Amino acid sequence: MSGRALGHRIDERITLHYDTLPPQERRAADMLLAQLDDLATYRAAELASLAGVSKATMSRLFRSLGFADFDEVRDHLRGLRTAGEPRRTDGAPSLSGHAESEGEAIRYVLESAPIPEAVRLLAGAERILVVGWRNSYPVALHLREQLAQIHPSVSVGPQPGQTIGEELAGIGGADVVVAVGFRRRPAGFSAFVGEALRTGAAVIVFADPTGSAYLARATVPLECPVQGELAFDSYAAAMSLVSALADGVLESRGREARERASAIASAYDRLTEVE
Template sequence: MSDPMATGVAVASDDASRVAARLRELVEGHRLSPSQRRIARYLLDRPEQAVFLTSVDIAEAVGISQPSVTRFAFALGFTGFPEFRDHLRAALRDGQEPAAEPALNPLQAMVNSEIRNLELLRDSLADTRLAEVAAQLAASRPLPVVGLRVSAPLAHLFGYLAAKAHPDVRVIDTPGSTLEDRLSRAAQAGASWTLAFGLPRYPRELREGLIWARRAGLRVALVTDHSVGALAEHADVVLTAPVSSQFAFDSQAAPSVLCAALVHSMVYALPTEEQSSIEEFENSAAERRLFLPE
């Protein structure tokens, strides 16, 4: 049998599946920049050629510099591009079976990474910590909710849903003095907690906001993707949900589910009369015909 690495063209489909599986394992374990994700996507789209390409080949094909390809290899834990390529080539020799679902296309494989993230989130919710944090947030009047840049949509989603039961939810998505002023006013109005969403890439302004919140006397509950880091050290409680970096931009399926679970737990921690406001809204919406019939 000829050496597939000597052909200079492509490897067999089974070997390509093993190369793709090994590359997915590498990429899923590391956070990559947008340009590095383009490199990974380029290689995943052509695993039958990946073991033959040089860093120059990849740089020209992707439209980036050759040093960027080297930094890609560094980001995956290798000393350089040759070691990275050798690691892929080893998949041709070890005869291991491709990873689960070898027939999945690239988009299906990316969705699979989100399914694994949801499974990790599910397992992390085995204790009562989320319910305890939710009860503290429910008791804070008002409840400031902070989310900047990419985290702003989650903050608004939480605020929109929570406001159907909580009497005073204040979403803050503007950094700087506006953030500081609104946190200070919330503390002066009686707030005891603030909820912050801090997902990658982490805004420097959010860290400053968390520091200010604690100076103002607020306790901080942080939803993020790692329990340690520059944001977590300024929070009293950290709730984590992994973020997928397989797509061109981060996918936040698990943080979105954590957001929904937190709203759910907070609503049921509210007094019964406040929970009833949800039913009142539904009755009002039906009378006004706000929504199309399902």
């Protein structure tokens, strides 16, 4: 097989080599594409039967695509899921199994994360900058919204249509930068963490285990698992951690935080902004 396809996803490999495949292997390839989301839930013999080809033909197709056998295909698909691509690798999960997995992730985070250290930094910061891109942005925004109720200077970035460099201008040793970087992070995340550290500010990093390199560089690392029983990542543990941090900051800042929260609630009432 041409080395060009090595490292490509299985569907990309099929596209690269489709025109050169014999008719029977092409037929099997069509079936693989049709069953791609659930491919790892089948056995090789079942796939051959679905395609209407022999097991030998299916084996030849796997080799044509650069895989030694179907076990290697399964490993490939699990690797895609680990990298954050939505894909089922173990069959359709039950909702009860999903709920159990979510509960375990939340317990793990709340019991293992250095929450007191993060609360101390956030409560004592002069300014807080929370940053997140793509699927990390909702977590960053939620953290900002919670902290803004009880802290006078909390911002989130990047704002729509804006870059992030200007957000770091003026950040210094009395401040805290929270970098939220779950998997499928933008390529510039590492550079941002480095730049945030260079400001002298404390840097709190939210990340899943694939962000271990960034967690290791953080002043306070907050590791949150995101992979559960379903095909798509879950941020239940991260959102629960946000609530725990905000609650801790409220307690730590005491009367000042409570008065700010009350003042904001009164403004809501006067402006009729919320029900």
